Amino acid sequence: MDPLLLLLLLHGLLLLPLAALLLYRHSPPFQFLCKVAFFNCWIVALATLLSPVAALRGRSVENMRLLRAALLPLKHLYGIRMRVRDSELLRLPGPFVIVCNHQASLDLMGMVEVIPERCVPIAKRELLYLGTVGWACWLSGIIFIDRCRRDAAIEVIARTASAMRQENLSVWVFPEGTRNPGKSMLPFKRGAFHLAVQAQVPIVPIVISPYWDFFSPEEKRFTSGTCTIRVLPRVETLGLSPKDVPKLTESVRQAMAEALAEMSMSDHRDQDMEQPLLGPGEDRGSPQGQGDTARSRK
Ligand SMILES: CCCCCCCCCCCCCCC(=O)SCCNC(=O)CCNC(=O)[C@H](O)C(C)(C)COP(=O)(O)OP(=O)(O)OC[C@H]1O[C@@H](n2cnc3c(N)ncnc32)[C@H](O)[C@@H]1OP(=O)(O)O
Ligand SMILES: CCCCCCCC/C=C\CCCCCCCC(=O)OC[C@@H](O)COP(=O)(O)O
Secondary structure (H helix, E strand, C coil), X not given: CCHHHHHHHHHHHHHHHHHXXXXXXXXXXXXHHHHHHHHHHHHHXXXXXXXXXXXXXXXXXXHHHHHHHHHCCHHHHHCEEEEEECHHHHCCCCCCEEEECCXXXXXXXXXXXXXXXXXXXXXXXXXXXXXXXXXXXXXXCCEEECCCCHHXXXXXXXXXXXXXXXXXXXXXXXXXXXXXXXXXXXXXXXXXXXXXXXXXXXXXXXXXXXXXXXXXXXXXXXXXXXXXXXXXXXXXXXXXXXXXXXXXXXXXXXXXXXXXHHHHHCCCCCCCCCCCCCCCCCCCCCHHHHHHHHHHCC
């Protein structure tokens, strides 16, 4: 090959990372894409690394510890400060059902912040087919439901209710049943509430504050920020029967909606942000940066 051409090619190769770095620092949409891609790559990479270790133990809720440890560093990488309020309400003697609002995949960061020992989430069946991610989830005892086959899902929930009592297992459910970046919560699916009633265990609602301050797929914005996770007082189900489920569902949703509305009003902007390890976070020095944040919250 012509040495001059080779030299040019080498220069080009060296300039490419530099150009990407510059773009990352100065283009919020490019930064957003990189950060979302990194989030997914992190999950795939850690699932690939940890699945063989988890496989040594076999399918067990104990593997949730590995999964949790794999996801906990993400908040530091992204500069997301997690504040947990009333976490002592999660210290219960027996098993319980956690119900939590579901905004985006980022909820995993909030989930691992507070998920108690011996607690598994209920997930859509599709996650099982995500290669090593599905394998890691299965090995951690995550419960899969097919949302398109109600009877089969109800059957899984009935088996889970027995397991909860027999194995002292708590379960984490996103009762909206799908991700909802909207400002209020979707109507709740009733499976989590049937589960709690069948197992005769308490329900602990958890509300994760909106991500608007630092994460918006529409605006392609992903900066550092603060996320508040609030644990609400438990709701007992002892003595309740299936006929009580609709009312129970509504009352829990109401309590969570009120907490979410309250959390949406509080301003996180003036709080200490953690500097993201993945490079520039919120530009707190610039009035434009603050204006954008304020505008997006309206
Ligand atoms: C190393 C790194 C690796 C990291 C890997 C990453 C980790 C990932 C882990 C995290 C996973 C998080 C994943 C989150 C999700 O996947 S969310 C999506 C799945 N979750 C849900 O869907 C929520 C649970 N869904 C339900 O509970 C639904 O109720 C369902 C059972 C599926 C039925 O849904 P549907 O039919 O759409 O609606 P309804 O709820 O309105 O119910 C209709 C009627 O059926 C009655 N019903 C419901 N459940 C039961 C039941 N268990 N027993 C008896 N009857 C039931 C319900 O009462 C309705 O009837 P009525 O109207 O009351 O007469
Ligand atoms: C051999 C196949 C290889 C496939 C490689 C797959 C790559 C996958 C990349 C990243 C995996 C990240 C998984 C994160 C899971 C986050 C949990 C989540 O948020 O699930 C969404 C679910 O609650 C509701 O789904 P919908 O809103 O109804 O949709």
